[in-house]
Each structure stands twice: as structure tokens, then as C-alpha cells.
Amino acid sequence: MSERLASRTLRNSVLVVGARALAKLAVFIVVVLLWRHLGADNYGRFAAMIVYVTLVGVVADLGLQTVFIRDASRDRSAFTRYLANLLSARLLLSLVALVILAVALRLLSPTLFPYTLAAFALLLTTSYSSLLRAVFYIRGRLGYEAIAIVAESIVLLALTIVAINRGATWDGFLWVYTISYLFTCLFAFAVLRWRWHERVAVRLEPVFVRRLLTAGLPLALGFTVTTVYAQLDIVLLQLFKTFQMVGWYSAANKYIDAVAWIPQSAMGVIFPALSLLGASDRRRLAFAYEKSFKMLALLGLPLAVGLGVLAGPIVHFTRGFEQSIPALRILAPSVVLLFVNNAFIYTLTAINRQLDFTRLALFTLAVNVVLNLALIPPFGYLGAAAASTVTEIALFAGGWWLLRRQRLRLSIGGGGARVLASATIMGIVVYSVRTWPLAVVIILGAAVYVVALIGLRALNAEEWAIIRAAR
Secondary structure, three states, X not given: OHHHHHHHHHHHHHHHHHHHHHHHHHHHHHHHHHHHHHHHHHXXXXXXXXXXXXXXXXXXXXXXXXXXXXXXXXXXXXXXXXXXXHHHHHHHHHHHHHHHHHHHHHHHOOOXXXXXXXXXXXXXXXXXXXXXXXXXXXXXXXXXXXXXXHHHHHHHHHHHHHHHHOOOOOOHHHHHHHXXXXXXXXXXXXXXXXXXXXXXXXXXXXHHHHHHHHHHHHHHHHXXXXXXXXXXXXXXXXXXXXXXXXXXXXXXXXXXXXXXXXHHHHHXXXXXXXXXXXXXXXXXXXXXXXXXXHHHHHHHHHHHHHHHHOHHHHHHHOOOOXXXXXXXXXXXXXXXXXXHHHHHHHHHHHOOOHHHHHHHHHXXXXXXXXXXXXXXXXXXXXXXXXXXXXXHHHHHHHHHHHHHHOOOOOOOHHHHXXXXXXXXXHHXXXXXXXXXXXXXXXXXXXXXXXXXXXXXXXXOHHHHHHHHHOO
């Protein structure tokens, strides 16, 4: 039963990850076009506004969406009531977020304040797009999610090209992103209403919503804290340095973002299964957690090594900012930590350890704030990059320890060491041929890594069986 569940969830993960791979390629092309069109300073303004929207966007959710996915995955009869109440609650919370956004921009970034309306439109469409797409995960109909992901990116790319041809200023691209998210909202609504014949109602039951908020607030606090520490460096860079430096650092982070979606997508698919196992069978939960961790490490290690070794060639190939290269080298080790930390976060949530997750998030926030305040004034964006990587190390250590306390220990044994050895071999080969054409180096590196995994027997027969069953 454990292998069948693992195979099904991995198959869904492959579907979503494949769609996101195509979408992220399109989105990365959008980012490259924005770099060339706007330059470092104006791109820094755009990136800073996106960060403010992301930060206040937490207020528009307050953990309700995670509770929705978890509870509706366990009891499908609760789906309609949850969705109806969340549709109305999200609008009210978004209005609160608007007030917070306006105050924050007025006090911290007066230059960006005149563009508050555009930022709010982006916040609102992002929020509803995320909520409506959650139904695809709850129902396990990931084909629709794949369509939404790819279609949204195509719309974004097309609108970006049109906006650039018309000489749009940086704030115009806020509306471009808004329209792409609005498209996704309409698509998800169409599937619900006319494909699944669901009656999409809007309802507000104060007592029921209050109960959901009580369950979601610990999660919201945790996700708020992690969102703050993930974005705080941009805010501090803007305060202590310049928008140009924000542009260099944000550009370096885009290379990390280009792969950071993989663990989030995979664990987003696995989360309903983890929630079900967390309520019914701790032994099978331990199995799913262990395999999730190892598979994420299997993917994250070569990406971290590759980004670190090939930072220069990658930036030059994409015509990014030269100043982003040293920042990318510093950020590269955080990739594997971003991957495996998702296994900790989602597993803690699945077993209702929201308070543990919140404590972990507060700990990492404290680490991040201290590091950023210490490193950004003297070292600028390179200090922010170092703070980001060290913070991920702190999150890794805390997540590992908290799950060990719940008797969910990782027993990856020699397999983990063999995966690390395979990535090391790949890194040595890639470094020795780093001056070759980038595409050749990437293909050669991937081939060396796969051969090393097989030769060192990094995966056991059970893990190979899960992978084959997911194809």
C-alpha cells in the first residue's frame, strides 16, 4: 500500500513538475526580457514592489488555504462549504492587506507609493488564483493544474512582449502579471462550474470562518515568518543601498527561483497524502517522509553544484547582470537546502505540528534578521546572499531536530552519502569542462550524475520501483 501511494503521488508530482518546467522556462524568458528592457535600477523597483505584494499577501490568506486543502482532502463533503466561505473571507482579508500595503509603501518606500493600486490588483488576482487552483490538488485532478500552469505562463510571455514593444514603464508590468493571474482565475472557475458542475457560491459564516482562522493562524504565523525572512533582504537592500543593487541581487535570486519551484510543486502534490497518513498511519507516514526527503535531495544536490560551478557561464548565456555572478555563487548551496527543507515543513504541517513549525520559523527569522543587519550595510547584496544561505542551514537543522522529536527519523543511511558522492563527481567533471558550450556541459553533467548514481547504487530496489511505477 505504501509503494502504491508513493507511486501515485510521485506520478502526480511528475505531471505538475513537468508543466511547471515549461512554465518556468517561459517565465524566465520574461525575466530576461525585463532585465534588458528595464535595466538594473528599474528592474530593482519592479522586484521591490513584487516583494511588498508577497509580504502583505500573507494577510490575504492567514493559513486558510492550507487548512482548506488538508481538511477537504480528508473529507470531500466539506469541499463546497469551505470554498464558499473562503471566497468571501479572502476578499475581506485582501482589503485589510491593501491598507497594510499602502502604509508600508508610504513609510518605507515613498517612491513606490503612487503605484499602490497596481500592486493591489496583483495581490488580489494572485490570491484568488492560488485559492481556486487548490481545488485541483484536493480532487487529485492535476491535469487541470498542468493546463493552468502552462497557459498562464504563455499569456504572461505574450503580454510581456506586447508591453515591451509598446515601451511600457516598469509599473506597466505589474498589470501584465495581474492579467495573467486573472486568466487562471477564470480558467479554474470554468472547470469548477461547467466541467465539474459545482455550484460556486459565496458565503460568509462568521463562526465557521473564525474556527478556520483558529486552525490556520499558527500556520499563517509560520508562513508569514518564512515569507518575511525570504524577502526581508530585498527590503533592507532598498533601505540601506540602492534599487540598482536590488536589481543585481534579485536577478541572482531568479536563477535560484528557476529551480526552487520543483520541491514546492512536488510537496504540494504529496501534501494531501501526507495529511491522510498523518491522521491514520504513522509508519507509512515515516515511509513517505523519508522517500520525499531523499528524492528532493537527489534532485537538489546536482542543481546546487551546477549553479555554483557554472554561475559565470549561466549569467553570460542569459545576458544577465555581471554583478549577479558572485551573488549566485554564494546562493548556490542554498538550493539543496531549499529542496529538503520542504520535506520538513510539509510533514510538520501534515501531522498538525503547526506550533512547532511556527517556532522553527521564528528561530530562522531571528537568524536571518541578525545576519542581514550585520552583513548588508558593509557588504551590500553579497552580504544578503550569504545571510540567505546561512538561514537555510539553520532551517535545515531545526526541521531535522523537530521531526526527530516526533519519532520521524531519516534512515537514508549509505544511500544519502552515495547521492552526495555522485553530485561531487558530477561537479568535478563539470568544473573541468566549464569553458565548453553551456548546453554541452549541462548534458554531460546530467549524464555523469545519472551514471554515478547507478554505479554507486545510490538508490535501492524499492526506490527504483517507485520511480518506474510513476512513469
